[in-house]
Amino acid sequence: xxxxxxxxxxxxxxxxxxxxxxxxxxxxxxxxxxxxxxxxxxxxxxxxxxxxxxxxxxxxxxxxxxxxxxxxxxxxxxxxxxxxxxxxxxxxxxxxxxxxxxxxxxxxxxxxxxxxxxxxxxxxxxxxxxxxxxxxxxxxxxxxxxxxxxxxxxxxxxxxxxxxxxxxxxxxxxxxxxxxxxxxxxxxxxxxxxxxxxxxxxxxxxxxxxxxxxxxxxxxxxxxxxxxxxxxxxxxxxxxxxxxxxxxxxxxxxxxxxxxxxxxxxxxxxxxxxxxxxxxxxxxxxxxxxxxxxxxxxxxxxxxxxxxxxxxxxxxxxxxxxxxxxxxxxxxxxxxxxxxxxxxxxxxxxxxxxxxxxxxxxxxxxxxxxxxxxxxxxxxxxxxxxxxxxx
Amino acid sequence: xxxxxxxxxxxxxxxxxxxxxxxxxxxxxxxxxxxxxxxxxxxxxxxxxxxxxxxxxxxxxxxxxxxxxxxxxxxxxxxxxxxxxxxxxxxxxxxxxxxxxxxxxxxxxxxxxxxxxxxxxxxxxxxxxxxxxxxxxxxxxxxxxxxxxxxxxxxxxxxxxxxxxxxxxxxxxxxxxxxxxxxxxxxxxxxxxxxxxxxxxxxxxxxxxxxxxxxxxxxxxxxxxxxxxxxxxxxxxxxxxxxxxxxxxxxxxxxxxxxxxxxxxxxxxxxxxxxxxxxxxxxxxxxxxxxxxxxxxxxxxxxxxxxxx
Amino acid sequence: xxxxxxxxxxxxxxxxxxxxxxxxxxxxxxxxxxxxxxxxxxxxxxxxxxxxxxxxxxxxxxxxxxxxxxxxxxxxxxxxxxxxxxxxxxxxxxxxxxxxxxxxxxxxxxxxxxxxxxxxxxxxxxxxxxxxxxxxxxxxxxxxxxxxxxxxxxxxxxxxxxxxxxxxxxxxxxxxxxxxxxxxxxxxxxxxxxxxxxxxxxxxxxxxxxxxxxxxxxxxxxxxxxxxxxxxxxxxxxxxxxxxxxxxxxxxxxxxxxxxxxxxxxxxxxxxxxxxxxxxxxxxxxxx
Numbered sequence: 001x002x003x004x005x006x007x008x009x010x011x012x013x014x015x016x017x018x019x020x021x022x023x024x025x026x027x028x029x030x031x032x033x034x035x036x037x038x039x040x041x042x043x044x045x046x047x048x049x050x051x052x053x054x055x056x057x058x059x060x061x062x063x064x065x066x067x068x069x070x071x072x073x074x075x076x077x078x079x080x081x082x083x084x085x086x087x088x089x090x091x092x093x094x095x096x097x098x099x100x101x102x103x104x105x106x107x108x109x110x111x112x113x114x115x116x117x118x119x120x121x122x123x124x125x126x127x128x129x130x131x132x133x134x135x136x137x138x139x140x141x142x143x144x145x146x147x148x149x150x151x152x153x154x155x156x157x158x159x160x161x162x163x164x165x166x167x168x169x170x171x172x173x174x175x176x177x178x179x180x181x182x183x184x185x186x187x188x189x190x191x192x193x194x195x196x197x198x199x200x201x202x203x204x205x206x207x208x209x210x211x212x213x214x215x216x217x218x219x220x221x222x223x224x225x226x227x228x229x230x231x232x233x234x235x236x237x238x239x240x241x242x243x244x245x246x247x248x249x250x251x252x253x254x255x256x257x258x259x260x261x262x263x264x265x266x267x268x269x270x271x272x273x274x275x276x277x278x279x280x281x282x283x284x285x286x287x288x289x290x291x292x293x294x295x296x297x298x299x300x301x302x303x304x305x306x307x308x309x310x311x312x313x314x315x316x317x318x319x320x321x322x323x324x325x326x327x328x329x330x331x332x333x334x335x336x337x338x339x340x341x342x343x344x345x346x347x348x349x350x351x352x353x354x355x356x357x358x359x360x361x362x363x364x365x366x367x368x369x370x371x372x373x374x375x376x377x378x379x380x381x382x383x384x385x386x387x388x389x390x391x
Numbered sequence: 392x393x394x395x396x397x398x399x400x401x402x403x404x405x406x407x408x409x410x411x412x413x414x415x416x417x418x419x420x421x422x423x424x425x426x427x428x429x430x431x432x433x434x435x436x437x438x439x440x441x442x443x444x445x446x447x448x449x450x451x452x453x454x455x456x457x458x459x460x461x462x463x464x465x466x467x468x469x470x471x472x473x474x475x476x477x478x479x480x481x482x483x484x485x486x487x488x489x490x491x492x493x494x495x496x497x498x499x500x501x502x503x504x505x506x507x508x509x510x511x512x513x514x515x516x517x518x519x520x521x522x523x524x525x526x527x528x529x530x531x532x533x534x535x536x537x538x539x540x541x542x543x544x545x546x547x548x549x550x551x552x553x554x555x556x557x558x559x560x561x562x563x564x565x566x567x568x569x570x571x572x573x574x575x576x577x578x579x580x581x582x583x584x585x586x587x588x589x590x591x592x593x594x595x596x597x598x599x600x601x602x603x604x605x606x607x608x609x610x611x612x613x614x615x616x617x618x619x620x621x622x623x624x625x626x627x628x629x630x631x632x633x634x635x636x637x638x639x640x641x642x643x644x645x646x647x648x649x650x651x652x653x654x655x656x657x658x659x660x661x662x663x664x665x666x667x668x669x670x671x672x673x674x675x676x677x678x679x680x681x682x683x684x685x686x687x688x689x690x691x692x693x694x695x696x697x698x699x700x
Numbered sequence: 701x702x703x704x705x706x707x708x709x710x711x712x713x714x715x716x717x718x719x720x721x722x723x724x725x726x727x728x729x730x731x732x733x734x735x736x737x738x739x740x741x742x743x744x745x746x747x748x749x750x751x752x753x754x755x756x757x758x759x760x761x762x763x764x765x766x767x768x769x770x771x772x773x774x775x776x777x778x779x780x781x782x783x784x785x786x787x788x789x790x791x792x793x794x795x796x797x798x799x800x801x802x803x804x805x806x807x808x809x810x811x812x813x814x815x816x817x818x819x820x821x822x823x824x825x826x827x828x829x830x831x832x833x834x835x836x837x838x839x840x841x842x843x844x845x846x847x848x849x850x851x852x853x854x855x856x857x858x859x860x861x862x863x864x865x866x867x868x869x870x871x872x873x874x875x876x877x878x879x880x881x882x883x884x885x886x887x888x889x890x891x892x893x894x895x896x897x898x899x900x901x902x903x904x905x906x907x908x909x910x911x912x913x914x915x916x917x918x919x920x921x922x923x924x925x926x927x928x929x930x931x932x933x934x935x936x937x938x939x940x941x942x943x944x945x946x947x948x949x950x951x952x953x954x955x956x957x958x959x960x961x962x963x964x965x966x967x968x969x970x971x972x973x974x975x976x977x978x979x980x981x982x983x984x985x986x987x988x
Contacts, residue, residue, distance in 0.1 A: 041673055041808075043918045046817040077666060082530055083627045086620035090422045091663065109529045110622045129529060173521060174528035201957070202521060202965035203528065204922070206913065209712040210957040216837050217705050230819045230916035237821075237912065243831055243838030263821030263914045447794050495973065499980040502737055502793055506932040507976050510969040513925070517965040630925070634801060641798050671813075677805025684799040685787055 032069040032324065034315075035092035037101030037111060038125075040077040043229060044103045046259065047304045048077075051125050053297045054305035055100070058312035061292070066312070067319025067326075082106030089114045097326040098123065100311055103304075105129035105175050112136045121329060123315070125307045130179050133355035135386035139333055142354040144314065145307040146276050147382040148179035151253035154360040154377035155224060155274040156187030159251055164221035166196050170211060171226040173200035180226040180253055196220050206234045212242040223248055228255035233263040240267035254278075257365060259302050268365045274376045276358045277303040277345040281372060286344035301344075310343045317341070347379075352390025355382045394566075394649060398695055402649055406559060413551050421547040422619065427659040428558045429615050434639045434651035435565055436608035441637065442645030443569065444601045445581030450492050450508035451609050452632035453515045454485040458610035459617040459627060460519065461485075463531045474537035474544070478614060485610020486603050493602035497595060509630055516628035530624030533617050544618050554615050558652075561608060565648055568604075577601055581646075642683055644692025653691045701958070704835045709954055711834075715843055717950025718850035722905035723923055724930040724942045725857060726898030732937015733870060734891055736788050739800035740780070741902050742924030743807035748773055748903025749910040749919060750815050753822050756910075762825050766907045770900055777899030781892045789891075808917070817917055822910040846908045853904070857939060870894060929972045935985025944983060 036055070038048035052075065059071055074096050078088050085107040092099055093114060099122045102108055108127035115122040116138045124132055124143040128151070133143055159167065169184065171177035177200070185195060196218055199211045215223060223244075227235045232255060239245055245267065250256075254275020257268055279290070279300065289309060293301035301309075318335035322328045340349045346359045362376040394402075409428065412420055433455060440446045458481040465471040465480060496507040519525050536545040544550045568574045579587045580594050587594050617623050626632070643654020661679075665672045687693060701709075727741045751772060755765030784803060788796045824842045831838040861867035873880045873890050881887045906919075913919065930949050934941025949968055956967035975983060 040670060041812070043916065045812070045917065046819075049817060077672070081626055082528075082622075082624035083629075083632060085624075086622050087423070087426050090419065094418050106529045106624055106626065109532075110620070110624070113532055113620075113622055131529075178527070200961055202517065205957075205965060206922070207716060207953060207957065209716065210709055210954040213705060213708045213712060213837055214958060217702065230914055230919070233819050233821060233914040233916075234912065237914070241831070241838075241840035241843065241912075243833070260819050260821075260914070263819045265821050265823060441794060447797065495977060499976050502731075502936065503932060503976060503980060503982070503985075505737075505793060505797075506928060507973055509925070510929070510973045510976075514966045514969045514973070517963075517969075521962060521965065634797075637794065638798055638801070641794060645794070671809055673805045674809035677802040677809070680798050680802035680805070681784070684791075684795050684802070688795065 030069070031072040032066055032098075032319070032326070033072045033074055033096040035096035035099040035101070036073060036075040037078050037088060037092060037099060037107065038075065039080040039103050040075070042079050044080045047103050047126065050299070050302060050305040051101075051103075051308035053299075054293060054301065054308035055125075055312045057292055057296050058309045058316075060296075062312070062316050066316045067322065067324025069319075069324045078102050078104070078107050080104040080107060082110055085110030086114065093118050093120060097121070098315065100125050100308075102127055108132055109136075112138075112141065115141060119329070121326065121332060123311050125311050126304060128179070129175055130382070130385065133351070133353040133382060133387060134384055137353045137384065137387035137389050139354075139389065140329065142314075142336055142350060144311045144356060145304075146358075147355050148176055148253075149183040149382050150356075150358070150360055150377075150380045151255070151275055152180040152224075152226070153183040153187045154362075154380060155251055155253065155272075156184050156193070157191060158272065158274060158362055158376050159222055159224065160188065160191040160193050162222070162249075164193070164249070166194050166221045168197045168199065168215050168218055168220040168223050169195055169225070170199040170201065170208075170215070170223060172203040172231065174203040176228070177203070177226045184224055204231060206231045208235055208238045209242070212238055212244065215248065216242060216244060220248060223250050225250065225252040225256060227252070228258070229260065230263075232256045233260040236260075236264045236271065237267045245270065254303065254363065257363075257370060259304075261365065261368070261370060265368070269368075270365060272362060272364045272373075274360050274362055275303060276356070276360050276380070277306050278361050278363045278370055278372045280363075280370055281345065281361070283342070283344070283346065285342045289344040303345075306344050310341065310345075310348060313341055313343075314339050351381050351384065353382065353384035353387040354389070355384065357381045394647075395696060398649055398692075401695075402562075402652075406555075409555055409558075413548055413555065416548065418547065421551045423659075423663070425547075425551045425554050425619050426616075427656050428554045429612050429619065430636075430639065430655040430659060431652040432554075432558055432561050432615070433609055433612035434636060434643065434655045435561060435648055436605045436612065437636050438640050438645055438648055438651045439565060439568075439577075439601060439605040439608070441640055442647065442651070443574065443581065444577040444598060446598065446602070447505050447637070448496075448508045448602070448605075449505055449630050449633040449637075450496070450512040451605070451636060452628055452630070453492065453512045454489055454606040454609035455613035455616070455632070456515065456519070456623070456625075456628040457488050458482065458485045458613035459623040460525070460531070462537075462614055462617045463526075463533045463623045466536075467531065467534045470535065472535050472538040474539055477537060478611075481614045482607050482610050485613070486607040489603045489606025489610075490599070493599050493606070497598050497602065508633075512628055512630050512633060516625055516630075519628060520625040525625075526623075528625060530622060530626075533621040533623065536618055536621055545621070550615075550619050554619065557611060557615060561611070562648065562652070565608075569648065573597070573600075578646075638680055642680070642690050644690030644695075647690075647692040650690050650692030653695075657691065704837075708834060708837050709958060710951070711839070713951035713954035714947060715847045715950070716954060717947040718847045719905060719909060720923075720926060720930050720950055721943050721946035722850045722853060722908070723902050724927040724934070724946055725854070725939055726901035727927050728931045728934065728937060728939060728942045729901075730895055730898040731931060733873065733894055734785070734789065736785055736895075737793055737796040737800065738785070738898075739797060739924065740803040740807060741898070741927065742920030742922075743804050744773065744777070744899040744902035744920075745906040745909075745923050746811060746920030747776070747807065748906030749822075749913070749915045750811060750906075751903070752907035752910045753820050753915045754815070756822050757820075762822065762907075762911065766904070769907060770904060773903035774896045774900050777896030778892055780899070781895040785895055786888075786891075804920070807920075811917060815915075819914055819916040821914050824911045842911060846912070849908055850905075853901070854939075854943060861939070866890075866893075926968065929968055932982055933972050933975050935982030938982070938984040941982055941984035 103126045105127045126145045128148040254273040321335040360377040360380045362373045461481040461484045639654045640651045644650025751769035752765045756762045828842040930945040934945030956964035
């Protein structure tokens with residue numbers, strides 16, 4: 001007589017067993033468990049993989065030990081699905097010493113609620129939502145990537161300096177796009193520019209033809225957009241297809257071209273973007289990083305990988321200061337707050353709200369390559385609206 | 392449909408085991424199994440439609456989502472924390488939405504019905520995603536979880552026990568319904584609509600009632616989910632959520648009520664542990680669904696029924 | 701909105717609609733005649749696009765890539781029909797939805813393993829890399845070609861279904877498969893060819909669209925839901941209906957984006973719901 005397929009007794013046994021297993025993880029020099037809440041499937045998988053591989057690269061450069069402890073990577077595929085996010089975060093809480101990730105802002109919001117309560121040391125390695133280091137800022141939360149503000153605000157002055165006084169905005173209508181546009185408008189209005197029209201495209205629609213035709217008839221001085229990934233690739237191609245590339249200069253935050261320059265080909269020629277990183281940055285840390293990443297993965301490093309790389313380097317320095325004791329959270333936080341490193345992106349440190357203080361560069365696509373024209377905003381610091389830390 | 396004795400024993404043992412976990416105070420297991428139980432309720436509510444009445448609906452996630460968002464709204468905008476107030480309101484909201492969507496969708500039949508339910512769930516998804524003031528794509532926090540007297544449901548054990556109680560009550564309630572004349576009519580509709588029609592039953596009305604009842608129970612699941620996590624998001628309305636739920640019902644064995652419960656539990660565990668074993672986890676799930684559809688159409692419940700021979 | 705802008709939006713809507721038609725036509729054929737709800741249809745679109753990218757990259761010619769890729773997709777369609785779809789003919793909708801959804805997961809994994817997660821571009825054929833000016837607007841020649849290609853396929857389909865022996869058998873099989881079989885015609889062969897044709901149509905759409913949309917993971921799902929909407933609006937099994945439905949969806953989506961930007965994503969679904977409320981079988985659908 002065969003037993004029922006799923007015996008509840010088995011479940012209870014498994015439950016009891018894992019309770020025991022969890023409790024024995026108390027030893028001091030035990031492995032350092034780093035949680036990775038990232039997408040490994042779906043549209044954003046490339047980002048999740050780049051961040052992870054860069055983190056592992058940095059770890060290898062430190063001999064696979066941080067603060068004297070061996071690393072145990074605990075990865076959870078968040079599928080960039082906010083509906084599953086609380087459950088996914090809970091898989092890691094209590095199971096890791098440090099939590100890193102995610103890519104998607106909705107997942108980040110779910111994560112923030114839990115980590116702020118549990119006070120787990122968390123490093124946001126991509127999601128740029130303002131709230132993370134704004135209204136929801138917390139001592140145990142750091143961000144090593146960017147805030148949406150940082151990637152868009154500087155472009156306003158760039159465009160004003162270039163003489164573009166009337167612009168059209170076009171963006172995906174979700175938090176990333178909305179916050180980017182709000183930041184741009186802040187800077188643009190300050191300089192006396194006028195936004196002729198704001199075109200919000202429902203996310204994730206990639207049918208741009210109708211709106212591009214609108215832009216042609218509006219005849220602005222320039223266009224500032226937010227799109228990323230495959231949508232950005234299509235947008236740039238469509239922009240050129242509609243005959244706009246030569247007529248109306250196209251600007252955007254760097255995500256417009258990051259990772260999709262190859263796919264865009266000649267259509268991207270002349271696009272100017274602002275971002276806190278560029279492949280072509282000419283500093284020793286970047287050269288070393290890009291070479292090592294290429295060697296280790298066979299792919300080109302990008303802005304997403306840099307955040308992962310810096311995260312581990314920052315953790316390493318901070319953990320060294322506390323001899324790897326992750327329970328000494330106060331000291332760990334203080335160590336991170338006082339960190340100054342030479343990141344591949346340039347000089348890096350944390351603001352009082354724990355967001356990166358970093359240069360934002362102006363880049364232009366020339367002959368199929370992203371060229372750095374200069375620094376659009378030096379030591380850009382997110383205004384951290386709503387954050388009470390350090391104020 | 393009688394529940395085999397062996398299965399009955401299994402269910403009682405399972406319920407007891409789940410109840411025991413409530414006293415473990417284990418952070419992880421309380422919320423992991425709490426979520427699993429919510430999925431069980433959600434799956435049972437869909438089974439009422441799919442398994443019992445034969446209506447394949449992709450809109451089910453809408454009712455889950457609307458109740459969750461209603462709780463967030465009531466808590467954030469009005470400061471309502473008493474579940475005796477918020478629960479009925481959220482269930483009523485889900486029921487009303489189910490009434491509206493059901494009335495409109497049931498005008499179509501067969502695959503057209505499936506498509507209309509898809510249309511409505513997508514519209515709701517986009518509404519909560521795009522309309523200003525609802526938190527957008529990032530979602531909303533439920534500022535204050537339900538609280539009544541000394542019972543604060545932001546406490547993990549309290550919410551776990553609430554979910555457990557709901558699960559048991561919903562199961563007993565639905566079993567009752569299935570054995571009652573109403574349930575027999577629904578089963579008759581699934582088996583042969585024409586015959587029921589010719590027997591004089593107003594099947595349209597029965598279907599609508601089933602739809603609203605199922606929708607309300609899905610709303611209950613959504614309410615509990617928002618209580619457990621304190622977070623709501625438009626992704627909860629997407630057709631993918633309904634799709635995964637359909638899979639759960641089929642995997643467990645549709646029409647049996649206990650089948651979807653087992654299916655929900657199984658999938659929750661497979662998802663959690665499967666991920667750790669392979670990165671090709673999605674392909675595994677795909678193969679599993681295909682295998683179940685082709686070779687195990689009765690799902691787990693079917694296996695259990697035949698295993699006793 | 702000026703007249704010229706209106707005219708241009710009309711063109712935009714029609715062009716989008718025609719591409720939708722190409723995808724939806726395969727879906728409605730399989731749906732209407734084989735009676736199978738195929739959620740994996742979007743995967744054929746995606747695989748077509750990836751094959752176009754893969755071969756175009758290696759041969760330097762999109763046309764060559766299509767000529768190589770299409771037969772491969774036909775073979776894949778036959779294979780899938782033989783081993784998976786054929787078992788669904790007698791099954792209920794839920795089984796069909798779920799099995800084909802399982803196929804989607806498998807295909808996604810296949811795509812990831814073979815082609816990776818990055819976004820890839822496909823170069824527009826150099827012959828067509830020019831623009832057609834329309835007032836102060838411009839239209840890429842490649843888009844125009846795509847639109848004409850879709851029209852040509854539509855016309856060809858009409859010819860095949862209405863004028864050939866094969867088409868006659870398909871129509872007969874659609875109304876009464878048993879009778880057709882009793883007459884000695886191999887209905888199984890017809891069904892397999894139809895499914896393979898459906899897969900090839902979706903793949904062709906993916907190949908044509910590849911230079912426009914770029915090639916990326918998940919591209920099949922985006923188009924799948926919209927195609928279902930088109931098929932349902934038009935009426936299941938009706939190619940003419942799919943044509944009309946596709947144009948309606950294309951136009952309402954386009955004008956929706958310009959006139960009602962806040963609600964444009966919901967418009968297509970509202971349209972479908974409205975059609976079904978008044979015509980529960982779609983515009984040109986057959987009664988059961």
